[in-house]
Amino acid sequence: MSANTIEHNRSRQSFEGLSSVWLFGYGSLIYKVDFPFLEQRPAQIEGWARRFWQGSHDHRGTAEAPGRVVTLIDQPDARCRGIAYRVSPEVFQHLDVREKNGYLRFTTTMTFTDGSGHAEGLVYIATPDNDAFLGPADEADIARQIAGACGPSGPNAEYLLRLAESLRDLGDHDSHVFALETLLRNPAVD
Numbered sequence: 226m227s228a229n230t231i232e233h234n235r236s237r238q239s240f241e242g243l244s245s246v247w248l249f250g251y252g253s254l255i256y257k258v259d260f261p262f263l264e265q266r267p268a269q270i271e272g273w274a275r276r277f278w279q280g281s282h283d284h285r286g287t288a289e290a291p292g293r294v295v296t297l298i299d300q301p302d303a304r305c306r307g308i309a310y311r312v313s314p315e316v317f318q319h320l321d322v323r324e325k326n327g328y329l330r331f332t333t334t335m336t337f338t339d340g341s342g343h344a345e346g347l348v349y350i351a352t353p354d355n356d357a358f359l360g361p362a363d364e365a366d367i368a369r370q371i372a373g374a375c376g377p378s379g380p381n382a383e384y385l386l387r388l389a390e391s392l393r394d395l396g397d398h399d400s401h402v403f404a405l406e407t408l409l410r411n412p413a414v415d
């Protein structure tokens with residue numbers, strides 16, 4: 226599948242008759258909120274693990290030196306914490322451009338971790354069949370790749386560090402993200 230998903234996403238869900246839609250954010254959508262929202266709540270989704278397995282040559286890297294950003298990997302016993310935003314459907318015009326490098330919108334059930342119940346909503350996932358997918362690698366190698374990449378949105382390291390910080394603020398312990406953070410801060414610790 227082509228890494229540019231803008232057209233593909235436009236035809237995936239119909240927003241007809243909806244005044245708002247829930248969006249689950251688990252990566253940069255947690256800490257870089259460059260879109261208007263009606264409300265936000267901490268939330269989690271079941272069966273998905275956050276991994277730095279998606280390549281980024283348009284935001285946090287270049288074609289020559291791609292960075293790594295997060296996507297979700299299907300894993301039955303996993304759960305992923307993040308932030309749910311209730312947005313008006315027009316906001317997806319902006320989000321589809323922002324998430325165009327391989328991410329498709331999927332429907333998911335999110336559980337609000339403040340005890341306020343569940344909702345159906347959308348989440349952007351870069352699946353293994355997209356051209357920019359990099360897949361698993363040794364965490365030390367992933368950390369080295371992140372340390373050396375920089376793109377139009379800034380250093381790849383900033384993406385990792387801001388995500389780790391936001392997950393800590395949410396009370397999450399994501400062992401993959403925190404291990405990469407430690408490796409990035411202490412390059413000698415292998």
Ligand code: SIN
Binds near residue numbers: 250253255294296349
């Ligand atoms: C997300 O944050 O939910 C999607 C991945 C990203 O934009 O970093």
